[in-house]
Amino acid sequence: MARAGEFKGVVELFTSQGCSSCPPADAELARLVKEGDVLALSYHVDYWNYLGWADTLSSAANTERQYGYARTLRRNNVYTPQMVINGQKHTNGADRQEVDRIIKTLSDEGAGLTVDVAAKIDGIGLKISVGAGEGKANIVAVYFDETTEVDIQRGENSGRAITYHHSVREMETIGMWDGEAMSLMLPASVMSAHPGRGCAILLQVVGKDGAPGRILGASVIEPGSST
Incomplete structure (x- = not known):
């Protein structure tokens, strides 16, 4: 379970196995995962797959999410490695000092995670609680x-074996929040459909065009949890 302030923020890295600039950012994400102060997620995009190596973790949905952030952040393009922090700011994912600075600045400005979110698995299913805001x-x-771990055999990172952390495989909207405290119970089949995977719960503002925006709260169920 995570309450507002337990995570300093949510960091989302947009990366690709076919991008020669990405391994340092992948290592940076691994550092954030290990330290555990933020909820760190890695989204492998598919628009570099034509360069000779099709990213084995990439998906069109991940690319669509990044383009959605581009609209929210009023950018004309996307790039890798890009880190988006709390759905509000972005920077080169390999720039450790800038990533840490943005996380701290958003928190100091009251733009961090401000709504309590908790998620747990019990004998019935997946229970999610969201506080008021x-x-x-x-x-x-x-x-x-x-x-x-991926052995990359072609493309810009040919010959490298890279261990990727918290690689996103699927996303789905499971509910809506209107500012009132609420609880949501989902059947156990929701998690059993994703065996061995972790599940991050994001409370995220979404624009009228469906583009992702500010993340207000977050929690995580670690991989290997079971009902």
């Missing part, structure tokens, strides 16, 4: 692999 937001479940 302001505004409206979606409750989003993000399923991820803890670690995945």
Whole structure:
């Protein structure tokens, strides 16, 4: 379970196995995962697959999410490695000092995670609790692999074996929040459909065009949890 302030923020890295600039950012994400102060997720995009190596973890949905952030952040393009922090700011994912600075600045400005979110598995299923706050937001479940080692055989990173952390495999909106405290119970089949994977719960503002925006709260169920 995570309450507002337990995680300093949510960091989302957009990366690719075919991007020669990405391994340092992948290592940076691994550091954040290990330290545990933030909820760190890795989204492998598919638009570099034509360069000679199709990213084995990539998906069109991950690319769509990044383009959605581009609209929210009023950018004309996307890039890798890009880290988006709390759905509000972005920077080169390999820039450790800048990532840490943005996380601290958002927290100091009251733009960090301000709504309590808790998630747990019990004998009935998946229980999610969201505290009171302001505004409206979606409750989003993000399923991820803890670690995945990939031997890259072609492309810009040919010959490298890289261990990726918290690689997102699927996302789904499972509820809506209107500012009032609420609880949501989902059947055990929700997690059993994703065996061995972790599940991040994001309370995220979504624009009228469906683009992801500010993340208000977050919690995580670690890989290997079971009902």
